Amino acid sequence: MANLLTSSAPDARPLPASSGPAPADATPVLRLVDVEKVYQTDTIETVALNRVNLVINRGEFVSVMGPSGCGKSTLLSLMGLLDEPTSGTIEVDGRAVRSYTDKELAGLRNLKIGFVFQSYHLINDLAVLDNVELPLLYRPGLSGKERRQRALAALDKVGLSARTTHFPSQLSGGQRQRVAIARALAGNPEIILADEPTGNLDSVMGEEIMDLLLGLNEREGVTIVMVTHDERQAMKTERVIRFFDGSQVG
Amino acid sequence: MLLNYLKIAWKVLLRRKFFTFISLFGISFTLMIMLVVVAFVNHVVGAEAPQSRIDRMLFVSSVRQQMFDGGNMNMPASIFFIDRYVRTLKTPELVGLTSISSSATSFANNQSLTLDVRYTDGNFWKISDFAFLGGRPFNDQEVKNADRVCVINEHTARAFFGTAQGVAGRTIEVGPHRYRVTGVVPDVPIVRVFTSSDIWVPYTLNPAYFRDSRLGGEFIPIILARSTGEVPAVREEFQQVVRRIEIPNPKEIKQIFAHADSALGSLTRELTMHQSDESDGMGVFLLACAVLGLLFMLLPALNLVNLNVTRILERSSEIGVRKAFGASGSMLVGQFLVENLVLTSLGGLLGLGLAAVALRLLNDSHLFTYAQFGLNWQAFGWALGLAAVFGLMSGVYPAWKMSRLNPVDALRGSGGGPQ
Numbered sequence: 001m002a003n004l005l006t007s008s009a010p011d012a013r014p015l016p017a018s019s020g021p022a023p024a025d026a027t028p029v030l031r032l033v034d035v036e037k038v039y040q041t042d043t044i045e046t047v048a049l050n051r052v053n054l055v056i057n058r059g060e061f062v063s064v065m066g067p068s069g070c071g072k073s074t075l076l077s078l079m080g081l082l083d084e085p086t087s088g089t090i091e092v093d094g095r096a097v098r099s100y101t102d103k104e105l106a107g108l109r110n111l112k113i114g115f116v117f118q119s120y121h122l123i124n125d126l127a128v129l130d131n132v133e134l135p136l137l138y139r140p141g142l143s144g145k146e147r148r149q150r151a152l153a154a155l156d157k158v159g160l161s162a163r164t165t166h167f168p169s170q171l172s173g174g175q176r177q178r179v180a181i182a183r184a185l186a187g188n189p190e191i192i193l194a195d196e197p198t199g200n201l202d203s204v205m206g207e208e209i210m211d212l213l214l215g216l217n218e219r220e221g222v223t224i225v226m227v228t229h230d231e232r233q234a235m236k237t238e239r240v241i242r243f244f245d246g247s248q249v250g
Numbered sequence: 251m252l253l254n255y256l257k258i259a260w261k262v263l264l265r266r267k268f269f270t271f272i273s274l275f276g277i278s279f280t281l282m283i284m285l286v287v288v289a290f291v292n293h294v295v296g297a298e299a300p301q302s303r304i305d306r307m308l309f310v311s312s313v314r315q316q317m318f319d320g321g322n323m324n325m326p327a328s329i330f331f332i333d334r335y336v337r338t339l340k341t342p343e344l345v346g347l348t349s350i351s352s353s354a355t356s357f358a359n360n361q362s363l364t365l366d367v368r369y370t371d372g373n374f375w376k377i378s379d380f381a382f383l384g385g386r387p388f389n390d391q392e393v394k395n396a397d398r399v400c401v402i403n404e405h406t407a408r409a410f411f412g413t414a415q416g417v418a419g420r421t422i423e424v425g426p427h428r429y430r431v432t433g434v435v436p437d438v439p440i441v442r443v444f445t446s447s448d449i450w451v452p453y454t455l456n457p458a459y460f461r462d463s464r465l466g467g468e469f470i471p472i473i474l475a476r477s478t479g480e481v482p483a484v485r486e487e488f489q490q491v492v493r494r495i496e497i498p499n500p501k502e503i504k505q506i507f508a509h510a511d512s513a514l515g516s517l518t519r520e521l522t523m524h525q526s527d528e529s530d531g532m533g534v535f536l537l538a539c540a541v542l543g544l545l546f547m548l549l550p551a552l553n554l555v556n557l558n559v560t561r562i563l564e565r566s567s568e569i570g571v572r573k574a575f576g577a578s579g580s581m582l583v584g585q586f587l588v589e590n591l592v593l594t595s596l597g598g599l600l601g602l603g604l605a606a607v608a609l610r611l612l613n614d615s616h617l618f619t620y621a622q623f624g625l626n627w628q629a630f631g632w633a634l635g636l637a638a639v640f641g642l643m644s645g646v647y648p649a650w651k652m653s654r655l656n657p658v659d660a661l662r663g664s665g666g667g668p669q
Binding site: 077080082083102103106107109110111114115117121122123125126130133134135137138139144183187 | 253254257258261262265567568570571572573574575576577578579580581656657658661
């Protein structure tokens with residue numbers, strides 16, 4: 001475990017040498033083996049995910065689709081190590097994440113994973129730059145100056161370097177989602193997990209965000225798993241995984 | 251990271267103005283009371299003139315005669331007791347005496363004055379450090395001669411003569427007698443129970459200056475140790491002497507108890523009724539103070555805990571995001587404690603200001619004669635220390651609760667994230 005956390009620190013992934021296309025290779029970044037998630041209450045047992053086997057390779061852009069309640073967001077939570085499966089194994093970079101402590105999981109999330117949420121989840125009390133810096137606060141060994149530089153670079157990638165001192169309430173929905181993407185990028189993670197990133201945006205802004213994600217995947221080789229309801233946007237990604245009633249159906 | 255925490259803390263305080271007001275009011279009011287109490291205690295037993303050497307001073311405030319019938323008689327010491335058992339001690343640097351305070355009536359400028367009178371010896375003036383405004387203390391020879399001389403405080407000097415300057419050598423009439431003023435000293439707050447008075451006269455003029463061998467009287471020996479380190483040795487020697495006291499009436503009196511205590515120790519012995527024990531009850535007293543202090547702070551702290559828990563639930567989105575991006579539970583506990591310490595430190599500063607106002611009002615009210623309650627760096631340290639205790643008391647549980655939130659639930663709680 002320690003090796004996993006420190007071998008590539010402070011970056012989980014080396015920065016790309018060039019901005020040219022970075023096609024998916026066959027190296028698995030995430031692997032789910034027989035993963036089940038069951039929610040248990042006093043009277044009801046709900047199977048949210050049923051024996052899911054899934055591999056996400058480095059550099060892939062994968063869409064997860066399915067009707068509401070089919071388990072796709074649960075899948076994303078498990079992939080993001082925000083929740084634990086009832087049974088089965090999740091592997092990150094070939095290592096099984098099992099019986100990790102809260103601190104170890106937090107460290108792994110910080111190094112390997114970036115999140116983009118449907119409703120942005122920016123911290124309204126912090127300026128744009130401070131929001132983007134957030135993942136770097138929890139990474140040991142980085143100076144304030146380095147954090148700032150990385151956050152500025154991430155904002156530059158999403159075209160918002162002129163808005164560093166603005167607060168989220170002063171931005172449009174599309175801009176907020178760009179800030180959220182910059183935040184996810186700031187830590188230079190292995191993989192970005194996006195939960196309906198265009199769900200709260202109109203079609204124009206939705207397209208903008210989609211183009212941004214596609215660009216990041218193509219130019220920078222960022223691995224992205226995106227939950228979406230939008231068939232058109234899913235079709236733009238390399239692979240679409242479909243879920244129904246907790247099971248993978250395609 | 252700390253800067254990020256401080257920014258958030260400041261924003262949260264500004265965002266929830268009512269919450270902030272309630273929190274700050276609770277904290278600052280509680281701390282104000284605590285600081286007033288600290289200032290009071292400091293005033294009573296603090297090392298300030300005329301008792302700057304208080305850490306070397308010991309007081310025998312009472313002599314207990316335990317009777318065979320189960321009764322006890324507590325009285326201050328007689329001159330016989332002091333001459334025989336205190337002045338003969340080998341270890342102290344000096345032994346002086348004062349008396350319990352008595353009242354005398356006088357007339358000055360056609361106005362009736364009620365004056366506090368204490369009877370002292372020449373050493374009293376050597377052990378204490380009164381900054382004489384004019385004149386001098388009375389000396390051993392004048393005490394021995396039972397000369398009708400006195401030292402008066404500034405207030406009394408002004409009442410009689412309209413000034414505190416050039417008063418030495420003039421006379422005043424107190425009760426049926428006329429005294430020559432040898433010197434004038436600043437007013438001493440009444441809460442300094444061993445040194446405060448309006449007028450000091452030689453003990454040889456005291457009606458209770460009996461020349462027999464009774465042990466009880468009206469006098470309080472003051473013993474000055476050579477150094478702070480020698481205080482225990484002086485106490486030990488005095489205890490050995492007390493064990494050898496000849497009981498004047500062995501058929502009635504079973505045992506004699508007397509103790510050389512510090513200023514605070516003699517008060518705690520009285521309060522905790524430890525007159526028959528070796529211990530001066532300081533431990534019990536301090537424990538009681540600590541428990542009372544904690545209880546006093548507990549209610550507003552619990553209130554703050556409640557408010558904090560509510561506030562945390564409102565910030566579940568932020569907690570979820572921080573966890574998702576790599577904050578561990580302990581990091582979140584740290585963040586929340588920093589925020590709470592910022593709030594309580596502000597409360598501490600506000601409490602310090604309120605305490606300064608309260609003490610000024612207390613001084614002006616003359617509730618405690620000649621009181622000059624004030625705040626100092628020590629009080630400031632206390633305020634910050636108490637604020638920190640308060641911050642931890644009210645922050646630990648909410649912070650722990652915050653750190654335990656499941657990130658998925660936390661994100662869902664604000665309507666976003668995985669569903």
